[in-house]
Amino acid sequence: MIRVESITISEFRGIRDLTLDFNEKSFAVCGPNGTGKSGVVDALEFALTGNVSRLSGEGRGEVSLKQHGPHVDRRDDPDSARVKLRIKIPSLGETATIERSLKNPGAAQVTPAEPSIIEVLRQVEAHPEIVLSRRELIRYVLATPGKRAEEVQALLHLEQVEQVRGILQKIANACEKKIGLLSEAVKQATDNLLRALEISGLAKEKVLAVTNAQRATLGLPALIDLAETTSLKDGMATPAPAQPQRIPKVQAIADIRGTLETLADIDSKDTARHIAEVISDLTALAEDPVIKKSMKREAFFMSGLELAEAGTCPFCDIPWELDKLKMHIKAKLDHLKEVSIKREAAEKKLAPLIIVLRKVKASMDTLAGYGALTTPHLAMKTAHECSTFCRKAVERLTALLPFNETITALENILKIPQTVLDAIKELEQVVAALPEPTKLDAARDWLVVAQERLETWRDVMRKNKTAREQAQRARQVSDIYAASSDKVLAGIYASVENDFSLLYSFLNREDEEKFRAKLIPSLGKLGFDVDFYGRGFFPPGAYHSEGHQDSMGVCLYLALMKHLQGENFTLAVLDDVLMSVDTGHRREFCSLLKEEFPNTQFIITTHDPVWLRHLKTEGIIGGKSAVHFRKWSVDHGPTRWDARDVWGEIEDYRKENDVRAAASLLRYYLEYEFAELCQRLRAEVEYRGDGQYQVGELLPPAIVRMRTLYRQAKDAANSWNQKEIIEQLGTREAEFAKLAMASKAEQWQVNVAIHYNSWDNLGKEDFAPVAKAFQDLLRAFMCVDCGEYLRVSPERNAAESIRCECGKTMVNLRRKSG
Numbered sequence: 001m002i003r004v005e006s007i008t009i010s011e012f013r014g015i016r017d018l019t020l021d022f023n024e025k026s027f028a029v030c031g032p033n034g035t036g037k038s039g040v041v042d043a044l045e046f047a048l049t050g051n052v053s054r055l056s057g058e059g060r061g062e063v064s065l066k067q068h069g070p071h072v073d074r075r076d077d078p079d080s081a082r083v084k085l086r087i088k089i090p091s092l093g094e095t096a097t098i099e100r101s102l103k104n105p106g107a108a109q110v111t112p113a114e115p116s117i118i119e120v121l122r123q124v125e126a127h128p129e130i131v132l133s134r135r136e137l138i139r140y141v142l143a144t145p146g147k148r149a150e151e152v153q154a155l156l157h158l159e160q161v162e163q164v165r166g167i168l169q170k171i172a173n174a175c176e177k178k179i180g181l182l183s184e185a186v187k188q189a190t191d192n193l194l195r196a197l198e199i200s201g202l203a204k205e206k207v208l209a210v211t212n213a214q215r216a217t218l219g220l221p222a223l224i225d226l227a228e229t230t231s232l233k234d235g236m237a238t239p240a241p242a243q244p245q246r247i248p249k250v251q252a253i254a255d256i257r258g259t260l261e262t263l264a265d266i267d268s269k270d271t272a273r274h275i276a277e278v279i280s281d282l283t284a285l286a287e288d289p290v291i292k293k294s295m296k297r298e299a300f301f302m303s304g305l306e307l308a309e310a311g312t313c314p315f316c317d318i319p320w321e322l323d324k325l326k327m328h329i330k331a332k333l334d335h336l337k338e339v340s341i342k343r344e345a346a347e348k349k350l351a352p353l354i355i356v357l358r359k360v361k362a363s364m365d366t367l368a369g370y371g372a373l374t375t376p377h378l379a380m381k382t383a384h385e386c387s388t389f390c391r392k393a394v395e396r397l398t399a400l401l402p403f404n405e406t407i408t409a410l411e412n413i414l415k416i417p418q419t420v421l422d423a424i425k426e427l428e429q430v431v432a433a434l435p436e437p438t439k440l441d442a443a444r445d446w447l448v449v450a451q452e453r454l455e456t457w458r459d460v461m462r463k464n465k466t467a468r469e470q471a472q473r474a475r476q477v478s479d480i481y482a483a484s485s486d487k488v489l490a491g492i493y494a495s496v497e498n499d500f501s502l503l504y505s506f507l508n509r510e511d512e513e514k515f516r517a518k519l520i521p522s523l524g525k526l527g528f529d530v531d532f533y534g535r536g537f538f539p540p541g542a543y544h545s546e547g548h549q550d551s552m553g554v555c556l557y558l559a560l561m562k563h564l565q566g567e568n569f570t571l572a573v574l575d576d577v578l579m580s581v582d583t584g585h586r587r588e589f590c591s592l593l594k595e596e597f598p599n600t601q602f603i604i605t606t607h608d609p610v611w612l613r614h615l616k617t618e619g620i621i622g623g624k625s626a627v628h629f630r631k632w633s634v635d636h637g638p639t640r641w642d643a644r645d646v647w648g649e650i651e652d653y654r655k656e657n658d659v660r661a662a663a664s665l666l667r668y669y670l671e672y673e674f675a676e677l678c679q680r681l682r683a684e685v686e687y688r689g690d691g692q693y694q695v696g697e698l699l700p701p702a703i704v705r706m707r708t709l710y711r712q713a714k715d716a717a718n719s720w721n722q723k724e725i726i727e728q729l730g731t732r733e734a735e736f737a738k739l740a741m742a743s744k745a746e747q748w749q750v751n752v753a754i755h756y757n758s759w760d761n762l763g764k765e766d767f768a769p770v771a772k773a774f775q776d777l778l779r780a781f782m783c784v785d786c787g788e789y790l791r792v793s794p795e796r797n798a799a800e801s802i803r804c805e806c807g808k809t810m811v812n813l814r815r816k817s818g
Helices: 037-049 115-125 134-141 145-155 159-197 204-217 249-266 269-286 289-307 322-334 337-371 381-399 403-413 418-433 439-507 546-568 583-596 609-617 643-655 659-681 695-719 723-743 745-749 752-761 764-779
Strands: 003-012 015-021 027-030 082-089 094-101 109-111 131-133 517-522 525-531 571-575 601-606 626-633 637-640 791-793 801-803 810-812
Touching: 003 037, 003 601, 015 037, 015 637, 027 037, 027 609, 037 082, 037 094, 037 115, 037 131, 037 571, 037 601, 094 115, 109 115, 159 204, 159 249, 159 337, 159 439, 204 439, 249 337, 249 418, 249 439, 269 337, 269 403, 337 381, 337 403, 337 418, 381 403, 381 418, 439 517, 439 546, 439 583, 546 571, 546 583, 583 609, 601 609, 609 626, 609 659, 626 659, 637 643, 643 659, 643 764, 659 695, 659 752, 659 764, 659 791, 695 723, 695 810, 723 764
Parallel strands: 027 601, 027 626, 131 571, 571 601
Antiparallel strands: 003 015, 003 082, 082 094, 094 109, 517 525, 626 637, 791 801, 801 810
16 A cells, blocks of 8 residues: 655654655664664554554553653653654555654644545554564464454454454344243243133133133123234223222132242242252352452453443543444453353353242232222232342342352242231232122123233233244344355455465475465354474464464464455564574575565564574665664664764764773674674674674674685686776775775784773874774775675675675676686
């Protein structure tokens, strides 16, 4: 989509003022840890997306972008913290600038603000995955299947697939849960209706037979059919308004007996045994502090998931994107799966008790209703209290936590107050004392009660039918969506899997050329197994080394980006992700980037200077396409290893008469530069296992090698009878020898330490020519046109030429054959 031409960073993170010119080419930022490399990465991400991932998201605590994005000395002035990018948009052939400040991170100043440019930048902002750090590698390679699916789908911008899957699954589960509650209501309504009808089953013939018998008593015509709208009391006269409602004696006696039977069920040995078992399980859970705490957290997160609304977190009011917030909460719930299983087991055992309690509550409410119809009224206070107890017990058992309160509620279920039994007995006596109804009154009461309970039954049956149809449709939609999305994802993963296997086998072609991998999607998860030398497929962390795992992470990332962006994959920031790639595969990795992604601008950070040399040698980056930070300070930010910084700093030290500091900096700089020169010229340097070389071990070999190359070049020119070139090389060789002599560089091989000591003892005027001599000597190794150090080509095998980056300096080293 874009390439970066330059970046200017001001008062942002640990950087005070820094400008880097990328020139739309791959670029490397090198330096020890703590020198400011990640600040450049953060600035790039901020300019493109308005966010810094390492300052946001899970596990960041109180760290935030607005508070901790500005330089520590400008934390109260977020507007001074700015990043400006100059970019090229290849698809449009346009150049634009983007500037953001931490005062308003979401508002980017784009110039020119043309709709086509704004649209491209909007797409870039939606793809923060252009920045890859090692923590992302771990998320892809070593994550659990569920977490990996989330991360990979987020990278591919397929997270809505999983969100929709989760929503449909949640809807289906909720619908099925509703069926359970309604099934219980249907059973209760059926029992009440059967008790009113005084039959054992709801066969239409039986219902019509008993109903028509009562209707015949009242002289009403028989019902021929029992349709959905049929009324059992059709044609019966409505009682006068002044006539008080009467207790249907027969039905009331039946309801009282049903209530006593329900209470007897609670008082049974089987119920007592079941309650004891549940109490034992809950006690064990309550005594486990980890489970107890985790279940509280799970309940907390579940509440948050239900309460989450667009804009802010329901707990802390911090702004969040709703989708990201729900994913954040869901990720936490995924870590509590074991707790969820134990909770579900406890809820399953509590379910029968909850049903009984609801049945008792309904019975008590019915009896209390009868009490209100007696003359004088029976208060039935204890029945009301029992109903309230059952309601609260159901709420407590449904909530489950805290455990001690649930256990107490369970223990109290077995304690049926005698006052309740006494109240029922009193009501039973009152009902029994009622005069026996006449046949007409009995028939009328029968039809009224039967119709009321028939209507209740019809209502819950309709609701139950509707709920079952909804549950069936919801489950069907959920299953179809899951199967379809898995099929589509499987196709995507198959493509990514193939690209990943090819990239990784390219990188490790010496020993794993036949490497294969498997990305296995299933039910919202993504398995990831890799071949281990033909011995089978295993998780990456099973047998492969950390370096191989890092390589897999980068290859998987590149394969995903290739699938996601295709030809638009023009920019990637690799933040220290190469550190564990072993030395033997670094060259292959460079070849991989160069050959497989020739149109991608890679901005790479590394603390390893050897990596920097590999990137230069393999042509991933040019001679000027790198910056090497040597130190960092809170006052000045990163300081670079380049001539502009170093020679100016040396001169500043000298003017302040701090020759010791100037000499020390010069030594370190010469070590850095001559290490690079020895690499470029293929100079012979005595090997050190620790890779720590002093100036005296690098400087003389570089000079000797340069002189040898001049002689070799003159011999080659002579073989081709190129007299003019011989003269030019002779002049350059003489000038080089003069500069080497002036710096006394060759004397380092006599006594390395003498220069350390003598420089420190020089005065500021005496030290000036020393610094000048080495500055001139370094220029002698450069191309006069591009200012880059010369290098021998090729890097291995027989040397063929001395050349520079711009190509204007090209010295032949091959003699004419024969």
